[in-house]
Amino acid sequence: MIDGEALLEDLRGRAKNFRGRLSANAGMDKVTWFRVGGPAEVLAMPADEDDLGLLMAAIPAEVPVRVVGIGSNLLVRDGGIPGVVIRLSAKGFGMAEQVSETRLIAGTACPDKRVAATALQAGLDGFHFYHGIPGSIGGALRMNAGANGVETRERVVEVHAIDRRGGKHVLSNDEMGYAYRHSSASEDLVFTRALFEGPRGDAAEIQRKMDEVQHHRETVQPVKEKTGGSTFKNPEGTSAWKEVDKAGCRGLKVGEAQMSEMHCNFMINTGEATGYDLETLGETVRDRVRKTSGITLEWEIKRIGEFIDGRTVKPFLDGR
16 A cells, blocks of 8 residues: 655655655546546656756655656556656646747647647647647657647657756657657656747648647547547557447446447546556457457557556456
8 A cells, every 4th residue: 555655754855955846645536537546655746847857866766756747648547656756837847939930849747739829829830730639748749649640759859858867858859769659768757848840831721720620529539528538549550449349349338437439449437437447448448359350459548556456457358
């Protein structure tokens, strides 16, 4: 069972000049859009980039560190998260502003949707896809988020980050190692802000594209439910939802977790689902899709934390 009081006191002693917030045993169910999950041993919210560097340098090497954004693409297991969970604040990391004719900078706590709006105001094309992604820029950078035929890697110039020792880094687009829904940048790096670039465009046309994105999202996705966005990555040559549907998993339930009837690549918490229910549902779907089509679906939702004893979810759960 997680009890973060000892770690909290240790960190306070090591990082005496830390200006942000530290909380022990913080409920992650209040952070994630699924509204599930056990507590973080310690939840840290640094005031700014320098404060983050100070904290990272103070955390002992053996203590695990996790970074979470606004919780839209995250499933926290019921046993909670050991170590330090870092959540970057909107005040310290939520900026989005134009810095040249073709470039803008955004903090990693900035919602994707706000970056799209900033680009529109600046007359920069190619950012409209962010209008329909319910996440923050940190997650978009880490997983190369994309939609409507555009990916994050097409807009990134450089990414600023802090390492486990508190050192600052600037990574080029090539150094991010982008692939489909993936970046090979070290997991030990905490992204803080990024420089983006896009071509000049007509404001009316950019607005039209954003309106199309919004209309599509509202008409085909369960945006008013407790969900985590797309559950599985699209396999090569097909769409995840098509394979889920083909396997008969549209509307499939485990406890109060369900694959959406509206968009069957979305899992939803219909009431009081647990992390166990949601992950069990996802693995059941993966198993049925493999049996139906031979395709191994890969999770797009990030699953972190520990299981509760006796409530472990094994990959491809099918009763074997």
